[in-house]
Amino acid sequence: MLSTPFRQFFTFTTQQRFAILLLLFVVVTGQCLYFFLDFTPTEINSKEKLQWLAMQHEVDSLKKESKNNVPKIYPFNPNFITDFKGYKLGMSVAEIDRLLAYRKKDLYVNSAAEFQDVTQISDGLLAKISPYFKFPDWVKNKKAFHKNNYFTASADKKKSIVVKDINQATQQDLMDIYGIGPALSERILKEKEKFGGFVSMQQMEFIWGLSPEVIDQLGAHFKILSVPEIRKIAINSASIKELSKIPYLNYYSAKEIVTYRSMNGTIKTEDLIKIKDFPVEKIKIIALYLEF
Structure with missing residues (x-):
């Protein structure tokens, strides 16, 4: 039996026993309901959701079509491949540089085999891109041209060329080039003024309206003889605002540089092609304004 002091804790009234x-x-009852009843909410498909589900098949087919969509390649003269064009075709930087060095000697490739000899691209890549090579008509019909007369005339013409400084050229100097009129010459001068002077003849490739033939003529008649003073920007410490002032860079590309730098540390020259939305075709020119 419980002692008297503890008995009061175990003595209940009728109302307490009922409670x-x-x-x-x-x-x-609650435990039984929990174990035996299904409380999973019934999914109610709204009208909008049913419409999305009905369109899912079409969305999936469009995704599949976009994955299988291969960019179309148009015929081109391989002698005028730019850095960006070569990059898109799958050429390495070294292969593109070999072609550009060959062209600087005022030499041309006249066949797919010669193109491979100069660039040293693989057989697989050559087989992939050579069907799109388009050479001038005289290359295909050499019998219609007298070889000795052709090269003699070219040599005489080359001797008569007086190379001028593109940064000192007047509008009339530019208009003396076949294919350049008042509008194009003014556009070239405005580009020069915007950048404070050209640092590379490759910049001609990015002036709207200049054909590859005209660019080639400009390269034969003009050179960078007086290099403008360049204020280099330290890419690993510069702010977005400072980077956006570099030619061919804008706020968004400068922001991507800073983002890449914060995530990967110090940026080197070879890292530029890894940066999202970086203008790869202008990488050599932009690098002249950067300090690594």
Whole structure:
């Protein structure tokens, strides 16, 4: 038997006993409902959701079509491949540089085999891009041209060329080039003024309206003889605002540079092609304004 001091804790009135039984009943009933009833909410498809589900098949087919979509390659003269064009074709930087060095000697490739000899591209890549090579008509019909007369005339013409400084050229100097009129010459001068002077003849490739033939003529008649003073920007410490002032860079590309730098650390020259939305075709020119 319990002693008198503890007995009061175990003595209940009729109402208390009823309350305890009622509580016990509620607990047991709740447990039973929890185990035997399914409380998973019934998914109600809204009208909008049903419309999206109906369109899912069409979306999947469009995704599949976009993955299988291969960019179309148009016929081109391989002698005028730029850095960006070569990059898109799958050529390495070294292969593109070999071609550009060959062209600086005022030499041309006249066949796919000669193109491979100069660039040293693989047989696989040559087989992939050579069907799109388009050479001048005289290359295909050499019998219609007298070889000795052709090269003699070319040599005489080359001797008569007086090379001028593109940064000192007047509008009339530019208009003396076949294919350049008042509008194009003014556009070239405006580009020069915007950049404070050209640092590379490759910049001609990025002036709208200049054909590859005209660019080639400009390269034969003009050179960079007076290099403008360049204020180099330290790419690993410059702010977005400072980087956006570099030629051919804008706020968004400068922001991507800073983002890449914060995630990967120090940026080197070879890292530029890894930066999102970086203008790869202008990488050599932009690098002249950067300090690594």
